Amino acid sequence: MDKKQLLWQLSAEQFAALEIALYLDTHPHDGKAMEKFDAHQEKYLAYKKQYEEAYGPITIEYSKHKNWNWVNDPWPWQREAN
DSSP states (O other): OOHHHHHHHHHHHHHHHHHHHHHHHHOTTOHHHHHHHHHHHHHHHHHHHHHHHHHOOSSSTTOOOSSOGGGGSOOTTSGGGO
16 A cells, blocks of 8 residues: 555544544443444554554654654645645
8 A cells, every 4th residue: 555545544444433432432332333443443553553664653642753754745735635
């Protein structure tokens, strides 16, 4: 997967996990929803690891890097980013 595809997958998995998390706030005993949340979270972490190994950190959390590579890429509101 190239950089743009990885970012898209990361975004999709993060969105799905967050949406399910919101549902779980009001339905904490829904086992199927929890399984789906875990699956999306697992995929998100796998894509995040793959991205960071290839392109550097994507978030500042736990970063050991001294260079924030994401500042060199187009920002979401710039035409090149879309």
